[in-house]
Amino acid sequence: MSTLTNEEKEIILSSIRDIPDFPKPGIIFKDITTLLSNPKALNTLMTHLEERYKEYDLDYIAGIDARGFIFGSILADRLGLGFVTIRKKGKLPYTTVAEKYSLEYGFDEVEVHIDAFANENNNGEDARVLLIDDLIATGGTATAAASLINKVGAVCVEACFVMELDFLNGKENIDAPVYSVLHID
Ligand code: AMP
Numbered sequence: 001m002s003t004l005t006n007e008e009k010e011i012i013l014s015s016i017r018d019i020p021d022f023p024k025p026g027i028i029f030k031d032i033t034t035l036l037s038n039p040k041a042l043n044t045l046m047t048h049l050e051e052r053y054k055e056y057d058l059d060y061i062a063g064i065d066a067r068g069f070i071f072g073s074i075l076a077d078r079l080g081l082g083f084v085t086i087r088k089k090g091k092l093p094y095t096t097v098a099e100k101y102s103l104e105y106g107f108d109e110v111e112v113h114i115d116a117f118a119n120e121n122n123n124g125e126d127a128r129v130l131l132i133d134d135l136i137a138t139g140g141t142a143t144a145a146a147s148l149i150n151k152v153g154a155v156c157v158e159a160c161f162v163m164e165l166d167f168l169n170g171k172e173n174i175d176a177p178v179y180s181v182l183h184i185d
Contacts, residue, residue, distance in 0.1 A: 002051030004181065008044050013182055015041035016163070030163055030184075032067060032134050045162065045181065046071070050078045052179070056157060059127040060084050060117055064145050065091070065110070068133035071162065075132065084116045084129070086145045097152050101144035110144050117154035127154040136161045136180065139170025146176045 004012075015038040017031040035041050053075065062084040063072025069085060076083035089098065089109040096111040117127035129149050136142050142159050149156040156176040164171065164180035171178040 002048055004044075004048050008048065009182060011044050012041050012162075030135055032070075032162065035162075036070065046074050046078065048181065049075050049160070053130060053160075054079060056130065057128060058130050058157065060129045060154070062086050062112070062116075062129050062131050062145070062149060062156075064131070064133040064141055067135075068131075071134065072132040075130075084112065086110050086112050086131075086148060097148060099144040099148040099151065101140040103140065108141075110141065110148060112148050112152060114152060117149070117152060128157045129154045131156050131159040131176065133159075133161055135163045135165070136168075136170045136178070137165050138168050139173060142170070143173045143175070146174050150175065 012035065015035040017034040019029040019031050021027065022029040035045070058079065058081055060082050061072045061076040061079070063069040063086065065085065065087045073083045085092070087110065089111055092111050092113055095114045097114055098109050098111045100107050100109045117129060131142065131146055131149060133142060146156040146159055158177045158179055159174050161180045163182045163184055166183050166185045
């Protein structure tokens, strides 16, 4: 399994732009648009993820709305796998299964198509799915997304993030192993 060198980590980390006080005061927003537009950083990241996950015997990659779609679909294509979207409520057109999670004030909801991880592609076995997003903060979104994957009869083999905000301890409730490329403390 591939391990990133410190130099490769720095190539990725330095390509991500910090935007203070966005979308509200006190938040440092990790802007990955500058990673996406930097071919060396994007290639370093995606080659690392491809090397890591080619050993996992996966059936699908599932990406979280919306930045998880970008990394997830590149990785799915590199690994020759299908890609599934986990979306915010009300965006998916076919029959969905939903999972609620709490925010600072109130609730939000993620959904997936009921047949997203169809068994006919996996010889009748439960599909092995990698969940991916750009960043884990409180972990609410990813915890809901992982339980959604399990709810529709698939197995969330791992949850993967480009960045993890370590001080928020977001991974503790996720019902799957967690891998983060970069740790921010
Ligand atoms: P959470 O549910 O708190 O783990 O939030 C994760 C979701 O919110 C991910 O889809 C992230 O893209 C986004 N997010 C949360 N905090 C940040 C941040 N500081 N910078 C960029 N995106 C963030």
